[in-house]
Amino acid sequence: MVLYYLKKYLSHVFNKQCMRTIGYIRVSTEKQDLDKQRFLLLEYAHKERIQIDEFVEVEVSSRKSQTERRIDELLTKLEEGDLLLVIELSRLGRNMLETLNIANTLTERGISLRCIRQPEINTSGVHGKLIMAIFGYFAEAERDFISLRTKQGLEAARAQGKKLGRPKGCKNKKGLVLDPFKDEIMAYMKLGLPVASIRKIINGKVERKLSYNTYSTYVMGLNGDGIFI
Numbered sequence: 001m002v003l004y005y006l007k008k009y010l011s012h013v014f015n016k017q018c019m020r021t022i023g024y025i026r027v028s029t030e031k032q033d034l035d036k037q038r039f040l041l042l043e044y045a046h047k048e049r050i051q052i053d054e055f056v057e058v059e060v061s062s063r064k065s066q067t068e069r070r071i072d073e074l075l076t077k078l079e080e081g082d083l084l085l086v087i088e089l090s091r092l093g094r095n096m097l098e099t100l101n102i103a104n105t106l107t108e109r110g111i112s113l114r115c116i117r118q119p120e121i122n123t124s125g126v127h128g129k130l131i132m133a134i135f136g137y138f139a140e141a142e143r144d145f146i147s148l149r150t151k152q153g154l155e156a157a158r159a160q161g162k163k164l165g166r167p168k169g170c171k172n173k174k175g176l177v178l179d180p181f182k183d184e185i186m187a188y189m190k191l192g193l194p195v196a197s198i199r200k201i202i203n204g205k206v207e208r209k210l211s212y213n214t215y216s217t218y219v220m221g222l223n224g225d226g227i228f229i
Contacts, residue, residue, distance in 0.1 A: 019081040020053040021045070024074055026091050028061050037087050044116045045085065052085065062094040066194060069094075071102065072216070075196065080110035083124065088117045098192040105196040107131075177206060178218050186222060195219055 023041040027033040034057060045052050056077070058070045066072050071092065078084060084106060086092060093099030103123075106113050112124035123131050178185065181202050188198045199215040 019083065020079075021050055021083040021085060022074065022077060023052045023055045023085045024070075024091060025055060025057045025087070026062070026069060027059050034059055040087060040116065041085050050083070050085075062090075064094075066098075066192075072195065075102075075105065075194070078106070078109070078111050083112045083114065085114050085116065087115070089115050089121060094192060098194065101194050101197040105194055108196075177208075177210070178202065178215070181205065182222070185219070189219065189222065 023038070023045075025034060025037045025041070027037065038055060038057070041052065041055075044050075054077070056070050056074050058068075060068055062069070074084075089099055089103065092102045103113060107123050112122075114122045114124055121131055185198055185202065188201070195216050196212060198219070199210070199212055202215070203209045
């Protein structure tokens with residue numbers, strides 16, 4: 001029994017030590033602003049005694065895709081227990097819906113989020129659980145609304161005789177089960193939903209739940225075929 005608790009304690013200590021902090025910085029133009037955001041994050045980290053292990057920086061318009069804004073890369077790097085630092089929540093998404101879904105994805109994966117200019121919406125503070133519940137509620141409501149609107153759009157397209165088929169040259173064998181949902185996935189992509197949110201919606205409709213990587217590969221296949229940019 002003593003050995004069991006000792007192993008559990010050591011595992012907890014090890015996992016705590018392995019937690020990382022990543023700072024995400026995005027600006028539309030001028031490099032000076034990029035440096036300013038980095039300085040503000042470092043200043044905050046010093047004040048809070050946090051060590052920033054890595055920065056993910058990009059100078060690109062918010063209208064670009066998640067891949068171009070390095071959001072997909074950021075979500076791949078972050079793991080449960082990690083901390084993400086940003087100047088403000090708007091740095092993450094190109095619109096309120098996308099930002100909300102990204103924030104909800106982070107909380108669902110056990111990743112803490114701190115916006116240094118908006119401490120009231122930090123998910124790592126004393127009100128973290130409340131903030132996560134609010135993110136989850138609104139994200140779920142938005143997904144349900146979009147899902148309904150997308151289905152209505154697809155039905156209208158079929159009624160007009162439009163051909164809705166599978167993407168060509170998909171090499172992801174596991175992702176082939178997603179072919180029946182290709183048009184729906186494409187619609188979500190055009191609305192700016194992150195892969196994690198698309199996975200949550202579609203996984204509720206397939207017999208066997210698929211991994212994040214399977215969805216990510218499938219979405220990249222659609223991008224590669226020029227179906228969505």
